[in-house]
Ligand SMILES: [Zn+2]
């Protein structure tokens with residue numbers, strides 16, 4: 661019986677269905693629950709037109725069939741499973757790449773400036789500085805990659821899969837083409853390697869980020885504070901000033917808008933400062949009705965799993981921008 665349960669769990673794991681019990685993922689159930697709580701607060705205290713008949717109950721507002729069972733959402737679920745199967749196959753090379761690249765960075769420093777005396781700071785100081793530098797570099801690299809995914813025509817073909825979502829649910833986060841998934845992972849390997857490899861060179865000691873549940877404290881808080889609402893129809897705003905510092909759920913929803921005024925805006929993940937610096941920031945407005953997706957004539961080419969996998973590859977060969 662135990663073996664049967666084990667293999668069932670293993671299958672769940674490969675399909676990604678155990679993700680909600682894994683604190684490393686954004687759809688870990690406490691993060692989903694905290695987002696639900698924020699949505700609850702939004703529904704009762706902040707939503708305009710709450711006396712209207714359009715959604716009389718919170719459950720109807722948050723779980724409407726026309727969103728969660730929309731054909732676009734079904735593609736999200738399929739891509740989530742598809743990408744998880746690929747991920748299960750690549751997990752070992754991915755972990756090895758992290759360690760190997762960090763080691764290569766340490767060796768590169770040694771090659772460039774020779775072995776130096778290590779800096780003698782307390783481990784708490786090193787951990788705090790590592791946490792801050794890692795969070796900032798990681799978030800900036802996400803911005804940069806996201807910018808390239810939009811601005812480099814070949815990459816945009818693949819990122820279009822994410823933007824072809826016509827409705828948003830937390831699972832839309834995983835609606836990415838496997839090739840984009842590869843770039844996202846490559847970014848993670850590069851940033852971990854550069855930051856950790858350099859830290860090891862300068863401090864020659866063990867270090868780790870300040871963590872909650874073994875997750876970087878900044879990323880834990882980001883996930884806990886409504887990150888799942890970014891891919892949802894709940895337009896939680898942070899207000900004018902905070903949205904110049906942090907990207908709110910409503911700002912990421914703007915990023916998914918299919919009107920020209922929303923194009924190339926709000927590339928950021930955690931911090932809005934990169935968008936502010938590079939002129940791509942758009943502050944959310946009250947009562948903004950945003951329609952999600954890509955241009956109408958292209959939308960029909962991304963309506964099922966196969967199309968989402970194949971259309972970017974086909975467009976690449978056709979040299980389409
Ligand atoms: Zn995008």
Ligand SMILES: [Zn+2]
Pocket residue numbers: 822832833891912916
């Ligand atoms: Zn998105």
